Amino acid sequence: MKLDSRMAAISRRRFLALSGRGALVAGGLALSAGAWLPRWALAEPELASRLLRLGRDIYPHEAIADRYYLEPLTPLLEKQRDLIAGGLDDLDRRARAAHGRDYAAIESGAEREALLRAIQDGEFFQTVRNTLVVGLYDNEALWEPYFGYEGSSWEQGGYLNRGYNDLVIDWL
Amino acid sequence: MSTRFDHDDDGVVVIIGSGAGGGTLAHALARKGIKSVVLEAGKRYAMEDIENDEWAMFQKISWLDERITAGPRQITETFPNLPAWIVKGVGGSTIHWAGVSLRFQPHEFRLHSEVGDIAGANLLDWPIGYEELEPYYVQAERHMGVTGEASGMPLHDWNNNFKVLAEGARRVGYEKLRAGPMAINTRPYDGRSKCLQTGFCMQGCRFGAKWSTMYTDIPRAEATGYCEVRPNAMALTIEHDARGRVNAVVYADGEGNRQRQKARAICVAGNSIESPRLLLNSHSSLFPDGLANSSGQVGRNYMTHATACVFAEMPKPVNMHRGTTFAGIISDEARLDRSRGFVGGYTLEVMSLGLPFFAKFMDPANGGWGRDYAAILEKYDHLSGVWICGEDLPMAENGITLHDTRRDQYGLPVPIVYKGDHPNDAKLRRHGQAQATKCYEAVGAVRVFDVPDFPTSHNVGTNRMSARPEDGVVNKWGQAHDIDNLFVSDGSQFTTSGAENPTLTIVALALRQADHIAGRMSRGEL
Secondary structure (H helix, E strand, O other), X not given: OHHHHHHHHHHHHHHHHHHOOOOOOOOOOOOOOOOOOOHHHHHOHHHHHXXXXXXXXXXXXXXXXXXXXXXXXXXXXXXXXXXXXXXXXXXXXXXXXXXXXXHHHOOOHHHHHHHHHHHOOOHHHHHHHHHHHHHOOOOHHHHHHHHOOOOOOHHHOOOOOOOOOOOOOOXX | OOOXXXXXXXXXXXXXOOOOOHHHHHHHHHHOOOOEEEEOOOEOOOHHHOOOOHHXXXXXXXXXXXXXXXXXOHHHHHOOOOOEOOXXXXXXHHOOOOOEOOOOOHHHHHHHHHXXXXXXXXXXXXXXXXXXXXXXXXXXXXXXOOOOOOOOOOOOOOOHHHHHHHHHHHHOOOOOEEOOOEOEOOOOEOOEOOOOOOOOHHHOOOOOOEOOXXXXXXXXXXXXXXXXXXXXXXXXEEEEOOOOOEEEEEEEOOOOOXXXXXXXXXXXXXXXXXXXXXXXXXXXXXXXXXXXXXXXXXXXXXXXXXXXXXXXXXXXXXXXXXXXXXXXXXXXXXXXXXXXXXXXXXXXXXXXXXXXXXXHHOOOOOOOOOHHHHHHXXXXXXXXXXXXXXXXXXXXXXXXXEEEEEEOOOOOEEEEEEOOOOXXXXXXXXXXXHHHHHHHHHOOXXXXXXXXXXXXXXXXXXXXXXXXXXXXXXXXXXXXXXXXXXXXXXXXXXXXXXXXXXXXXXXXXXXXXXXXXXXXXXXXXX
């Protein structure tokens, strides 16, 4: 399927990025054009890819695909572009001062997290984080496969006959 | 719903608020043939509006008008405009409450006498005792459908979340472990469905298995023909005559127009932020410090319970989201026992949050993110949680004041909600966190961690009852010391917070107040 192959392509790129290999330059992950990508990821792929790296470091879940980060985050490029672009530039400046390379090119997740801890009280970081904490974890598509949360239950008659008291404590 | 009273009808009791206090009172008065107009600031919701969706329901029903959080506490930083998590809608916070229906313990009505003066606390005995309220507790339990003796309904079966906590609790020596009492039906009761264990109690019960005035007292009061409920009616000020008796409420209707409803008596039940705010806003030349405020206690002694959460990751999936949100209670620490280093007690109440809220509330401070944070969330289905509901002490400086310049959409001064810990509150909270941690460790938790308290749903004390007029705002009937036809009918009349969730006591007090009002009316005194 076309969609799957595009997602696979993105995943390969992300793997390269995360592993620190591949053609990482300023701008981080290259996003390919594709119909399933959010509008603002297509409009400004360079900014979107840097924002994606940041989002994946704030709430890192290896198994969750990029699109689930991009969907909630990229509208920020429309609504608060100056704040986001300025914040990403500032982050790269800090990264170059500390490590001699742009933020997205830093291989160590721990080193990237340390850079973010230094800016976590700022408006830029908290705007991204507050957007993502709802945009990522309030996405029904992710609940059951990645977190075991089953969401709305009344349509199925609740859990009265579906395991609300099925636990057997057998680990002691 | 067809009954309409004229704005100039001065024979009606005007009740401000339609939740546990106001909704119960309106219904009880209506059954006695006493006419009332209920002014409810929020809109009316239908059962179909209730979704199993945490954020959607938060946006839909919460009281989100501007408020300012203040005081030395974390939520001043994390929720600067949301000090309280309560509801704006017909039914008030009975839509949101989780159903825990514990009576106060007898000694809690006389805590001051039991422990004496405590530096920094504005401690006072209630002007009523347990014995006086007990018949109304029984009446309230039958009225609401509280599992246990009064209603005859069995307690709930233990859900997975409570099984985990209770097993740990048993291993640390606790004995008072119960899946109730809850105002959540375990079989059909009072024309309402039994609980289907859907979860989402705090988002409103889609099946009406949990008691709420939204679908019990309010429609039943309306059906009598003696009660008119006006949604989207925000009370602005209470007016009085030359003798100082209240006689009308000015309110903004749904179109933003000012209306004035005359009244025979007025009962304020807008929860512990709005109720004192309304009294303070109703200052006049006769009452320059606000209505019913000769004591200076209106808005003071704000209590929220000393609370915190402890969550634990278990070795296997627990699925805490299945079943009632607050599914079980441990009461061993609710006693008064000063050897623990604090006065007052606390209950441990097993609780759950869905993933969307847990991701936000696990650590709402700026540092709540990163690899460790995400790793815990990936174990969401392995989590179990408990909430500490502890007695916090009344302090004069904790309370509701009005901002000098900021105005809300109604043109009213924005309330500033100030709360800090008494040292006793902090000790109690730490003890609760330590005991909850022991419970989870005893049942083999992989890791245990503290979760800070939320914007509070338990708001009490800001128009407190007192025996003497100089110590509080209302007397033992909830009637203002200063004004004999003005009443407070919500949790703001609590003299102390107790270690129990407030709703059952609010309902018991409202039923008792209805008898008192009816008696005075029949004697020609009101």
